[in-house]
Each structure stands twice: as structure tokens, then as C-alpha cells.
Amino acid sequence: MVLVKLRKRLKSLISKMFKKKSDVKIGLYGPVNSGKTTLANKICTDWLGEDIGKASVVPHETREIQVKEKVKIESNGKSLTFNLVDTPGIATKIDFEDFIKHGMKKKAAKQRAKEATKGVIEAIKWLDNVDMVLVVLDSTKDPLDQVNITILGNLDARKIPFIVVANKVDLKSSKASRVREAFPNYKTIGISAKTGFNVEELYNHLVDAV
């Protein structure tokens, strides 16, 4: 029994050691409208010269998993190649009437709500496939939210390495310090995916973390 366990452990260690760095998948997770796609676009335009998807002020713009393969970043003399996985925003409530407030027609709003719900399920399923996660939070909002706590708690429990990205620090109402205080045990970086502020710092951490 002990031998079987040891053999399994050894096999897992060897497979980890020889895993190609280009096979690494980094997932962007977070609540709705926290700027995941804006950050994904920033990373992709910086290193590939093209976007990954469309970002929007209307919630749940990203409703399907989007993957950009072989993103190679360089920082501090090191490089990292990975597949970037942009995921739909995690939400506890999805209501088509919220989309109607943004000018959508009822039928389209209901369709969006359905797709967004499916997107949440898909995003959570995909967690099994990622090697590292950037948890993108909106630093203008209260970080102690059920969705944020659930995501972080689960990553911690599953031992998936992650960095908390306090996004939107360019906004006046941003309080990145509140995010740090809320999650003092986790690595937190304040950035603005929109303006590019401090994104270089994030790249530094990424090449070191994976």
C-alpha cells in the first residue's frame, strides 16, 4: 500500500518536473465587470499584438471561455510562455432585467442571462485545467464579497497558486489598500488594466511565480 502511494507520488513529481512551460495555463477569474477581459486584452496586445475578446460595461460580456495560446512574456531577464484563459465573470445572481436597463431587448436579455449562467458553470469547471490564477477584483468595490471569498477560498484549498489583482486603481473611488487588508495572506498587486498602470509589476510576479 505504502509502495503504491510512493510510486504515485513519484510519478506525479516527475510529470510536474517535465511539464513544458508552454503548457502552463493561467486563468483569469473574478466577479462580473472586474476587468478580466480588459486585463487579458492588455496582456495579449502587449505580447501578441492582438486582443482576446471584447470588454464592455454591460455585465456578462464574456460568456464563454476564451483561450489565447502561447503568450510569451518577458520581464527582468526571464520569460514565460503560457496559455491565457479568460473566463466569464462569477455571479450569484443573474437577472435579465439588469440587461434591459442597459438598453437590451427582452429576448436578447434573457438569452444573455442564460448564456451567462452557463458561463459561470463553465468557468468553475475550467478551474480543474488551470495551473495558476489571476483573481481580478474591482478595487472600487468592497472586496469582502461572497464571490471573491469563495473563489479565493477554493483556490487556497485546491492549492492552485494565485495572485490577487486589484484592478481599476486609476479610478478615484479605487481603494487597492482595502483589498490588501481584506486578504493579507495573499499576494496582491494593484493595477489598472485600462491604462496599463503597474502591469509591468504583475509581469514580474508572473515570471517568478510559475
Place this chain on the structure above:
Amino acid sequence: MCGKIHPDDAPYLMEGCDECGNKFFFYVREEHVDQMEEETKDLSRKEIEEIEQDVRDIIPDESKKEDTVVLDLEAIRIIKPGKYVIDVTNLFNQRPIVIRVGSGRYEIDLSTIMKRWKGKIVKEKKK
């Protein structure tokens, strides 16, 4: 599936519902039965059909019709067409995806459950 409530030990669990013939059952705790009936009583037939279609669109139905499946978890509730309440904690905890729809009907993502919760499914093949 049709909303009919059967007692725990009903023979229908093995043979399929005597109302609709389906073998998907959802375990509703006794204390939740009233709440479920209250939530679903105002739904029109059209809304129920709309919700059913939404569920089919959201979850791939890879289940085998000859199997009986009983689950006791709700991860997503559809209050009305286009209005969803998601229990992210349950979803993250890799528990089976069960969609509870307003009519008191339920569908599940069996493929997910088969992968993750093999031991938790009450599943018996028709003899």
C-alpha cells in the same frame, strides 16, 4: 421531472415516474416542500416551458434514460425565465450541478456528476 412528488421509498424510483415516466428525481427535504410549492405556484405553463428549454440549453443532457438518478443538491435555481440564482459555493466545491426549475422540475449535468461524484449518486439500473 413533471413536478410530481413521490415519497422516499416509492417504487417509481426504480421504474420511473407514474406521471411522466422519467427517472430523474430530486430529493426535496420535507422542510423545503412548502417553499418549493410556493415559489412555483404562480408560474404559467408558458413560463414553465421556457424554463425547461433554458435548462436544456444550459446543461448538456448526456444522461442515460434507463438509469434512475436521485440527487439532493440545488446549485442553480431558475426563479423565472431569465432570472437565475447560483450557489457558487456548491459549484466550486465540485458538487453535482443540479438545476432546480420553477415548476419543481429538475435536471442535472450527469456528465459532471459521473466524473466527480461517482459515489454520491443513487443510481440503479432497471432490472
